[in-house]
Every structure is written in C-alpha cells, then in structure tokens.
Amino acid sequence: MRASAFADAARAAERDMRAVFPPTPLLRNDHLSERFGADIWLKREDLSPVRSYKLRGAFNAMRKVIAEKDVFVCASAGNHAQGVAFMCRHFGVRGVVFMPVTTPQQKVQKTRMFGADHVDIRLVGDYFDETLAAAQAFCAAEGAHFLSPFDDEDVIEGQASVAVEIEVQLGRYPDRIVLPVGGGGLSAGVRGYFGDAVQYTFVEPTGAQSLGAALDVGRPVDVSPINSFVDGAAVAKLGERTFARLNDVVRQDVLHLSEDRICTTIIEMLNVEGIVLEPAGALAIEALSDLKAEILGKTIVCVASGGNFDFERLPEVKERAQRYSGVKKYFILRMPQRPGALKEFLSILGPDDDIARFEYLKKSARNFGSVLIGIETTRPENFVRFLAELDAAGFTYTDITNDETLAQFVI
Structure with missing residues (x-):
C-alpha cells in the first residue's frame, strides 16, 4: 500500500474508532521536559478503555470482516486478549481467547470482564507456542477468524491511528517519536503514517531484541529464549509484515534497555507523576536518557503503550530498580x-x-x-x-x- 493510501486508511480507521472510544490524550510532561531540556509529550495509551493501544488493531481488523465472520480467536496472555475481548463485546460477536495455563488470574479476570458473555477463555499450554498452536487449530476446525496481535495489515493500520491522533493533537509533526517494540505492529503503523517526516527511536528490552536481530540478518529470526519480564514487548520473533515496513530502519535508531533499568522509570513515574505504567509502557520514557544530546530543544513524543500493571509485581520492580541504581x-x-x-x-x-x-x-x-x-x-x-x-x-x-x-x- 502506498504511503498516502496507508495514511488515508489510518485516518478512516481512527475516524470509525470514535464511535467506540475517545482519543487517548497527548500530554506535555513538565517534569521530563525540564529534565531533558526538550518539549516532551506523552501519548497516553495507558488511558485507553483497556489501558493499552491493542484495542485499536483489534477494532480495525474486526470491522473489515465483521460482515463475513462472527467468531474471532486470539492467543494472548495480556493486552491483545483484553483488546479483542473489548471489541467482541462492542460488535456483539463471539470471541475465543486462548491463554497459557500460567497466565496470572488478574489478566484472566480482566479479559473476562471486558468480554463479558461474548468471550470464552480457554487456558491451554504452559508456554505461548502451545497456546498459539491450539488457537490456530481451533480456527482451522471452526472456520473462525484469527486475530494476530501484530502481524496483520489491518492490525498495523489500526495501530497507525495512534499517529493520526498525535498529528491532530499536537497540531504538527513532532521532531522525533520514541516507540516501544515487541512484534512491531505499533512501530510499523506509526512509521507507515509519518514516513520520513520525523525521526524515530525504537526501544526493545535487552531480553527480547526481535527488531535488532531482524535488522542484523535481514529477516525476522527467533531470538528465544527471551526474558518475559517486559511482557508487553517480550516477543521472540518480529512479524513478517511488520518487518516489511521496518526493514530499512537505521540500526543506530534501535535501543536496547535492560529489564532492571526499565524499572527505575516505572518507579519514578509512579512516585513523581502518579502515572502507572507497565514495563513496556515505560520503555520509551526511559530511552530519553540515551537521547539527551539529540533531543535538546526538540519536540519529542514518547508513546506510553500501556498501564496494565499488577501491583503484586511492585516489590519486584522496586527491587530491580534499586539493584540497577x-x-x-x-x-x-x-x-x-x-x-x-x-x-x-x-x-x-x-x-x-x-x-x-x-x-x-x-x-x-x-x-x-x-x-x-x-x-x-x-x-x-x-x-x-x-x-x-x-x-x-x-x-x-x-x-x-x-x-x-x-x-x-x-x-
């Protein structure tokens, strides 16, 4: 799809979303702006109805096929499951969400809450690969529609609505956008919309460098075993479709941050700003420390991708932050x-x-x-x-x- 056509499609997706949920706010952060000598804005995806951007891609992918399909399936232990469940209830269709047996009950309960009677949750497998295989087998047997968390053109297009809102809310293009990367859906969508008109920084956890590894060898590769602590961005293999949109990213624009280091930002944003972020949601903000010289005096947007944080993890996060510091x-x-x-x-x-x-x-x-x-x-x-x-x-x-x-x- 040509860049202009992709941008038009992203605007159409964003326009249709307004019947379901309002735009997430783009807020200037005075604390970070003063600290880094730049104009720092946070795109608060943690304030969406499911506390992450994932419902955008789910909405767009479902609206494209809703006339032909009435059963939708996903495999996820986190934000994607909740986004799909929310949209199944919105569209009034049946959803089957496959989750690993090891999924924390808090996430299972939230997915059930968002989907209500429209979603059937099936706990299958100790590891995600087993869960994914079960979901795909169910789709093949039942003729259901599989909703990929990132490797789908309609999902990428839906995530691009984040960029549409940034342009409208800021009133101009930012100088740089800082994005967390897992499977690449959000990054592919935002970059597909803004093109080369802005600079980018893509941020991965050290324990799951799927984009960096793909760029190094020229194709998506499995980087297992991965560290699952940053669960919203802990993906072992970048998507084929997302890589097709990211394969010319400059390697120096990809940063890798340790899991312990990310915890320092979670604690800081909670204590100083009262903002609750999950580990993946803190990635872009923590990267500012590595960009200090480059962003001085510039307008920077950090995408806070999610805030689904289980407070039972807080002692571990504090522990990791203290050790890193x-x-x-x-x-x-x-x-x-x-x-x-x-x-x-x-x-x-x-x-x-x-x-x-x-x-x-x-x-x-x-x-x-x-x-x-x-x-x-x-x-x-x-x-x-x-x-x-x-x-x-x-x-x-x-x-x-x-x-x-x-x-x-x-x-």
Whole structure:
C-alpha cells in the first residue's frame, strides 16, 4: 500500500474508532521536559478503555470482516486478549481467547470482564507456542477468524491511528517519536503514517531484541529464549509484515534497555507523576536518557503503550530498580563463628546503610559460616566506603548482585 493510501486508511480507521472510544490524550510532561531540556509529550495509551493501544488493531481488523465472520480467536496472555475481548463485546460477536495455563488470574479476570458473555477463555499450554498452536487449530476446525496481535495489515493500520491522533493533537509533526517494540505492529503503523517526516527511536528490552536481530540478518529470526519480564514487548520473533515496513530502519535508531533499568522509570513515574505504567509502557520514557544530546530543544513524543500493571509485581520492580541504581547489593559473606564477629560486621555499616536481608545459608567450615546479606543505602557511593572497610576488617565476601543465575535461587 502506498504511503498516502496507508495514511488515508489510518485516518478512516481512527475516524470509525470514535464511535467506540475517545482519543487517548497527548500530554506535555513538565517534569521530563525540564529534565531533558526538550518539549516532551506523552501519548497516553495507558488511558485507553483497556489501558493499552491493542484495542485499536483489534477494532480495525474486526470491522473489515465483521460482515463475513462472527467468531474471532486470539492467543494472548495480556493486552491483545483484553483488546479483542473489548471489541467482541462492542460488535456483539463471539470471541475465543486462548491463554497459557500460567497466565496470572488478574489478566484472566480482566479479559473476562471486558468480554463479558461474548468471550470464552480457554487456558491451554504452559508456554505461548502451545497456546498459539491450539488457537490456530481451533480456527482451522471452526472456520473462525484469527486475530494476530501484530502481524496483520489491518492490525498495523489500526495501530497507525495512534499517529493520526498525535498529528491532530499536537497540531504538527513532532521532531522525533520514541516507540516501544515487541512484534512491531505499533512501530510499523506509526512509521507507515509519518514516513520520513520525523525521526524515530525504537526501544526493545535487552531480553527480547526481535527488531535488532531482524535488522542484523535481514529477516525476522527467533531470538528465544527471551526474558518475559517486559511482557508487553517480550516477543521472540518480529512479524513478517511488520518487518516489511521496518526493514530499512537505521540500526543506530534501535535501543536496547535492560529489564532492571526499565524499572527505575516505572518507579519514578509512579512516585513523581502518579502515572502507572507497565514495563513496556515505560520503555520509551526511559530511552530519553540515551537521547539527551539529540533531543535538546526538540519536540519529542514518547508513546506510553500501556498501564496494565499488577501491583503484586511492585516489590519486584522496586527491587530491580534499586539493584540497577546501585543502592542495593547482595553478598555471600563468610562470617567467622566467634563471639563479636557479627557486632564487628554491624559496626561497619554507615548511618545510611540498612540490612534488607540476613540469612545463614550453611556452615562452610567449623569456624566459618556463609551468610546471604542484602544491604540498602541512599547513594551508590556509600558502597565504596562499606566495601573498603569490609576488606580492611578481613571479611571474605562475594558480590552476587548481578549474578542472575545465582540470584534466581537465593534472592
């Protein structure tokens, strides 16, 4: 589809959406604008009826075939499932949503709430590949319409409505748009609409670099195993159709951010702005730190793609943020088994240091024992003094803060 025809189709999709839900707001963020010396705007997809942009693609794909199909199927454990469920109820059609057995009940319940009596939820498989296979087998047997989360031209066109709204709300094109990338539907849609008239930054989690890998070899490749923490952008393989629209992206315009680092933005936006973002929704905002020199004085739009955050995850998010920021560390300490040893260790702690974890693991010898200890402090520099004094006192220790394999078992 030619660029002008695609833009016209995206405008038509956006226009029809207004009968279902209002535009999500585009809000200037004073905190970020002052911090980065730029005009920073947030496209708040976390404020859609399902708290993500996914209902856009679902709406557009369904409206194109609603006259011929009355059963729609998807495989998803998150935002896509909720978007499809919402639209099934809107159109009054039957939806069958396949979700992994391991899907948190909160997500299952929200999908059921959005779909009400129009959606049948089926929990199949421990892993998404099994869930997807079951969904596609059902479609083949029942003649139902499969709704891809991203690798579908109508879905891409629907996600492009985000760009249509940005142009109208801003009154002009921004200088740069920062986008999270998972399967590529949102990025393909927005880039398809604006073309080369703006600059782009595409942001992926380090544990799921599907776009970066596709650009490196010239085709979508499976990057499994992936880290599923940033679940809204943790996709093992970019879509074929989305890559066709992104295959000429400049490699330097793709950033990879660690999962722990993303957590610092989730915490900051919650504490400072009162904005609840899921990990994928924070990707674009966290990327601003890497773009500081390039965006100075420019108009930047960050797409906050979703806010479906389960607050049961908050302790983990805080933990990851503290570890990334360097204010929390974990050690295996070899503690002498003698009177006064613990008191000597405690005397090394500074006024801003706090013990967050203390657990004897085992006695490694008659005179020594292994201790798992977690220390929180107020500034990363405090650990320089702490470790120096620990060395001077002759304590033997191992810093396991960044040892992901060991941390999974003991932290």
